[in-house]
Amino acid sequence: MMKLLSHPFSPYGRKVKIAIAVKGLKDRIEVVAVDTNIPDNPEITRSNPLAKIPALVVEDSTAISDSHVICEYLDSLAPTPVLFPKSGVERIKTLTLGSLCDGILDAALLLVYEKRYRPEEKWHAPWQARQQSKIDRCIEHLEKAPPAWGPSPDYGHLTLACALGYLDFRHEGKWRAGHPKLVAWLDGFARAVPAFEETRPKQ
Amino acid sequence: MMKLLSHPFSPYGRKVKIAIAVKGLKDRIEVVAVDTNIPDNPEITRSNPLAKIPALVVEDSTAISDSHVICEYLDSLAPTPVLFPKSGVERIKTLTLGSLCDGILDAALLLVYEKRYRPEEKWHAPWQARQQSKIDRCIEHLEKAPPAWGPSPDYGHLTLACALGYLDFRHEGKWRAGHPKLVAWLDGFARAVPAFEETRPKQ
Numbered sequence: 001m002m003k004l005l006s007h008p009f010s011p012y013g014r015k016v017k018i019a020i021a022v023k024g025l026k027d028r029i030e031v032v033a034v035d036t037n038i039p040d041n042p043e044i045t046r047s048n049p050l051a052k053i054p055a056l057v058v059e060d061s062t063a064i065s066d067s068h069v070i071c072e073y074l075d076s077l078a079p080t081p082v083l084f085p086k087s088g089v090e091r092i093k094t095l096t097l098g099s100l101c102d103g104i105l106d107a108a109l110l111l112v113y114e115k116r117y118r119p120e121e122k123w124h125a126p127w128q129a130r131q132q133s134k135i136d137r138c139i140e141h142l143e144k145a146p147p148a149w150g151p152s153p154d155y156g157h158l159t160l161a162c163a164l165g166y167l168d169f170r171h172e173g174k175w176r177a178g179h180p181k182l183v184a185w186l187d188g189f190a191r192a193v194p195a196f197e198e199t200r201p202k203q
Numbered sequence: 204m205m206k207l208l209s210h211p212f213s214p215y216g217r218k219v220k221i222a223i224a225v226k227g228l229k230d231r232i233e234v235v236a237v238d239t240n241i242p243d244n245p246e247i248t249r250s251n252p253l254a255k256i257p258a259l260v261v262e263d264s265t266a267i268s269d270s271h272v273i274c275e276y277l278d279s280l281a282p283t284p285v286l287f288p289k290s291g292v293e294r295i296k297t298l299t300l301g302s303l304c305d306g307i308l309d310a311a312l313l314l315v316y317e318k319r320y321r322p323e324e325k326w327h328a329p330w331q332a333r334q335q336s337k338i339d340r341c342i343e344h345l346e347k348a349p350p351a352w353g354p355s356p357d358y359g360h361l362t363l364a365c366a367l368g369y370l371d372f373r374h375e376g377k378w379r380a381g382h383p384k385l386v387a388w389l390d391g392f393a394r395a396v397p398a399f400e401e402t403r404p405k406q
Contacts, residue, residue, distance in 0.1 A: 039333065039336075040336060040340075045340060048303075049303070049337070049340035049341045049343070049344040050303060050306040050307075050310075050337050050340070050341060051336075051337060051340070052306060063299075064295055064299050065299060065302055065303070066302045066306070068271075068298075068302070069295065069298040069299055069302050072295075072298065073295050076290065087279065092267055092272065092275075092276050095271075095272040095275065096266075096267050096268060096272055099268055099269045099271070099272050100251075100252070100253060100268070103253040103255060103269070104253075107253075113330075117327070117329065117330050117333070118327045118330060119327075121325075122324075122325045122326075122327045123325075124320070124321045124322075124325045126320065127316075127320050127321060130242065130320070133242075133243060133254075134252070134253050134254060137243075137248060137252035137253070137254070138252045138253060140252070141252040
């Protein structure tokens with residue numbers, strides 16, 4: 001039995017949980033909630049010295065990370081649906097979309113960490129604006145042409161859905177205003193992938 | 204002609220430049236230095252809304268990012284040396300090592316950004332300690348068994364070399380003390396891959 005170290009609030013963990021569901025691997029992986037707010041939490045660091053989740057422990061303490069790598073590994077365990085096109089332009093498009101949406105998440109997380117890990121007198125508005133502008137530009141870019149999928153959503157779409165889901169969860173869904181195509185896109189994703197709703201974080 | 208948007212000081216850009224060299228692709232890619240310190244620099248944002256480098260512009264403004272995805276794309280353009288094993292345990296090991304070393308870089312960059320983008324009264328020692336501990340644990344972990352390569356270094360080794368190179372460049376090489384195996388490993392990498400020395404950042 002493999003173990004996924006994650007947390008219900010982690011958007012990167014949510015990606016992996018959705019991948020587990022759509023690939024039909026739920027009975028092979030136990031999901032374990034770990035707390036990344038405990039400094040140097042040994043529950044995580046013995047598997048991932050970065051102390052980051054998600055990490056997939058496959059045997060003993062050998063772990064696979066990050067979420068992108070875990071999803072690629074899961075994709076190799078069952079033939080369908082295909083999360084990573086095997087080669088060519090399609091593969092690079094999927095990977096670039098995944099990377100772009102991980103970048104949205106990285107910026108959104110840094111905005112959360114600013115308030116979680118610093119007293120208010122050490123918040124720095126220009127840094128916050130720098131991160132927010134990355135998110136805003138990506139949303140504008142994606143609104144122009146939300147990425148369509150073929151037979152089923154792939155890893156890139158899954159990452160976009162989790163990024164928008166995190167902006168809903170931690171940033172009050174402010175991205176929605178003025179971006180009707182992307183809102184409709186996320187509704188379509190939720191209809192196509194029931195695991196999206198099943199993994200929605202709840203405060 | 205493709206264009207690589209990067210900067211001589213970017214460790215992620217260095218990874219890609221080494222990949223270009225070892226894959227024999229120098230005559231197909233023009234390297235363009237861009238400044239990420241200019242807020243919302245349109246030279247970057249028109250290709251990558253995250254405003255991050257490196258980005259590989261393949262035609263018009265269509266760009267591939269991040270450094271991992273670019274390296275995978277470059278790997279597909281020439282058969283040898285193999286940067287990404289095609290499948291199986293070897294591939295996942297390479298990707299996990301790459302992700303671990305990107306994590307070292309992310310933490311090392313956040314430590315640099317702390318001082319670059321905030322006035323001193325807004326530096327926060329516990330945040331800095333949190334990032335430093337990620338780096339330190341990874342170095343301890345890698346010292347136990349520096350990752351050997353087969354016929355030639357792959358993407359994982361290349362990322363490790365650039366992470367250590369960045370710690371030399373921006374963090375005074377403090378990682379070297381007490382880690383003789385990793386120091387020897389980097390020396391061996393530099394001998395195996397002349398492009399490592401050729402891309403060394405100079406202040």
